[in-house]
Amino acid sequence: MNVYLMIAVCSAVTLVPRILPLFVRTLDSLPKTIRKCMLLLPIAALGCLIFPLSLTDFSSSWYAGLVGVVAAFLSSYFRRPMIISIIISLVLTTLMLVLFP
Amino acid sequence: MNVRRKSKAFQVLFAVAGECEFDENLIYSIAKHSHFWKNLHGKGIVLMQESTLCAKDGMKDGFPIFLGYFTTALAFGLLTRTSGLTLVQGVLISLTNYAGSGQFLMMNLYNAGSFLFEIALSVFFINSRYIFMSASLYPHLIDKKSVVKRILIGFGVTDENFAVSSLKGKMLPFPYMMGLIFTAYSGWVSGTFIGFVAGNFLPPVVQKASVITVYAMFASLLGGEVRRNAKALLVLLVSGLSNSVFILLVGIPTGFSFLLSMLLATAFACFIYTDEEVFGV
Known part of the structure; x- marks a missing residue:
């Protein structure tokens, strides 16, 4: 393209x-x-933005993606700023790839 | 009413300063409120304050947004790099689009090998909320006769710029809007550039893992939504599950599957969320 x-x-x-x-x-x-739909659409889009591509992007190491997504979700659920959530997620995903290749 | 407005304004500033995450719900409730105030204004109930805002005020208000945009754009710059785009292409996206979720969505679908038509339609849908925001900003603007000025202001109607400016409770002159919009814009563009370049210095395994940053961003937006309203978890279930089924089991192309699931989940969300939850009271 x-x-x-x-x-x-x-x-x-x-x-x-x-x-x-x-x-x-x-x-x-x-x-x-x-x-109402226009305001809800960005929330509704989040689910299909995350699944299944966050898992399939890592092909056989799909669990690394899952750990990263869950970590970012929980971190922001407990009120951590977005950039912190992203960093935590990146560190854990890297660890998963290193420890369980 | 003015006090309530001011406290909301501070919440937005904290949100964009990274004190907490980007609070999309809050932004939408403001979108609704400013619409509401505009209507009252039309009936002569609320009088806008005499405006004394200048470009410098805009830059001051834009600085917290600058910080928030810069850090988010770092992730975007890295993403364009790992997607195989050149530095010029990556920065050009941020220069011409100036839209967080739209740009991340575009790269997502691009990486999944979608057709241009699917990308365009999806990006349009996710950006359709701006129609509502621009429309409710219009009555607050001064100098709106000039076509060029309207285009420049329209260019800068992002969620955060909109929230901050429409909460000023004053009429908004053109120089103020430009100060606000282009301070935030400089954070967005420079963040993309630096994110792309910084990717050079990351070890390969971190670069491989960095694909997660975009999903982490979406997941952290979702975390905030679920904290505010647990119904978001149900919407996630419908949205994520239907997209997974469409792509992995049915074999529908990614872009088209994304469109279908997004619209399906939106209809579902529209059904389970009450009007008060969406528009605020």
Whole structure:
């Protein structure tokens, strides 16, 4: 795939939803259900962003991915800042790959 | 009402300063609230304060966002590197997109070998929330006649920029918005650059493990969501399970499977979350 084309297209589909409402005022009054879905969509996307790719990306060492994901989840559940969760997850995943290759 | 608004503003600043994680729920509740206040304003109930905000105020408000963006962008820079992109391509993504979740999603699907159409549609869906944010920011803006100014402001409507500016409780002049948006933007772009370059110095096993950073980011967002509302765990189950079944058992291509599961889980979430939980009261 042409990477530059992908970048251009993604830029367009990111900027249009941001810029258009400043020009087209009717977008302001979308039905309530649509607005509700738009706000919930990023939460709903998280599950399929994580599974199954976080496991399959490590192919046979899938458990390393699972440990990393669970660690980051628990760390942020207990109110650690995001960057700390990511570092903990990276360290544990590296350890898993070193200890159980 | 003003006091409540201010305390929320501080929460957002703490969130973006990395004191706690990016609090997406809070941002959405603000999105809802500013919409609500705008409506009241339309009826002449709430009067916006006279605005004295300048570019320097914007830069000051943008600094905590700069820090949060810089650290997140480090992970993104590393991801573009491990995905086989060049430094120019990686930085170009951050320069032209300026969107956290959208960019991570794009790289995810790119690595999974998805079609451009699937990537574009998925990125559009995850960014559709900005329609709502831009629309509710509009009434707060001053100098909105100029087309160029509107485009520049629209470019910078990220979750955090939106939350901070719409919580000011003042009319927002163009220089203020530019100070805010481009301070945060510089953190995003420079973080991507440094993350990519720093990847050079990591040992191979850490580079292999670094694939996890993107999933760790999603998982930590999820941790915050579940803490606020355990229903997020049910949504995760529907979303993750359906995507796994579609990809591993049914054999649907990744990009298309992602779209399907995301929409399925959104419909499910819309069904189980009450209006109050989504919009706040």
